[in-house]
Amino acid sequence: MRQVMLPASLEELWALRKEHPDALVMAGGTDLLVRMRATKKDLRPVLVLERIEELRHIELNGSEIIVGAMTSHQQLMDSSIITRHIPALGQAAAMVGSPAIRHMGTMGGNICTASPAGDTLPPLYALQAQVALAGPEGGRMAAIEEFIRGPGQVDLKPGEILKQVIIPLPGKTSVSSYFKVGQRQALAISICSMAVFMQINQGRYIEEARIAWGSVGPTVMRFPEADARLQGSQLSASVLREYGEAASRLVAPLSDIRASAGYRRMLVANLPLRLLA
């Protein structure tokens, strides 16, 4: 039999982790419980974070948006802070699984699962999110692209959890959006996804662009040099086609049960044009 514990505060969590250093940490459970069932011999205890209220919040604090790790995808979709300032993250949350999965699955869980296809990850890279990690000895910050090390791999030290996600508040003339291609419209794991952040000036010229790609490499991929070439241009089909072609040569897609590598490259070349739709 496996022990299941539901600490009600971070203090309780630290004490329980000290007692059970081998315990698995569960956020929404939508990935962990599927994996746990596949490995029946693993009887490590489970520490469920769902009762720790201080991990569930969305705040606008000066020049930062702070999202608690246990905030559900549904809460991201419903938050006016998110939909107003960083719509790409709300759009991505709306494409995770199904309504019931979005009620269960969390921001922190999506990050720590570190799937190359995780829907909330490309917006977090494009928005230059930082993660706040906490442990019994204190906390530290890391950029999202430093924290995620590879497929399913994150830089959590023993005893640490992901506590918050911190996203710099974008300027007033910024836009962000998320585009996903899957095998169907719902309950689909992405074949290719793209998050776009752009700061647009008054003449409608691109001041800054940051584009992040999901499902076309071991982690979310960004191409700062290709992004930089968008600077100073107005959005047009030819500019976006040029970017897409450059990006399609830089991604590292695999062929899997969902799509071939060649199809994914084709999507990368063409998805940027959706910005004009």
Add this chain to the structure above:
Amino acid sequence: MLVRFKLNGREIEIDARPDRRVVDLLREDLGLTGSKEGCGAGECGACSILVDGVSKLSCLMLAAQLEGRTITTVEGLSAGEELHPIQQAFVNRGAVQCGFCSPGMVIAAMDLLQRNPNPERGEIRRALSGNLCRCTGYQKIVDAVEAAAGEMRAEA
């Protein structure tokens, strides 16, 4: 461990393994076989239940998580022999074929209509997008939810 929660309006106290899946606890220990296990991995919606009024998947929940919660399964919707308007609409519109997906569909519809009493068809489809029907009865299921929404607005 002893788990205490409210199930379909009744206080329950049951001795369960903390890592027992909620779908197994409901079906095998409590005899409520309305919630079905289709995929066991969060992809079919057949095991949907309401937890504190919000739809969740009982195949991806552990018994210990039930402590203190209010749970509604499809068995808890009718008032005695009188079906809930959503259930009645499924009957009237022929939205049930084999019936395996129906409890999950009804729970997903409950979740939607609590938040949005007057949904458009597209919103109904999105709300049911996590519930798979293999008899391909989607049209009639959407018809039923639309009809139930009207019925429930008229009652309210």
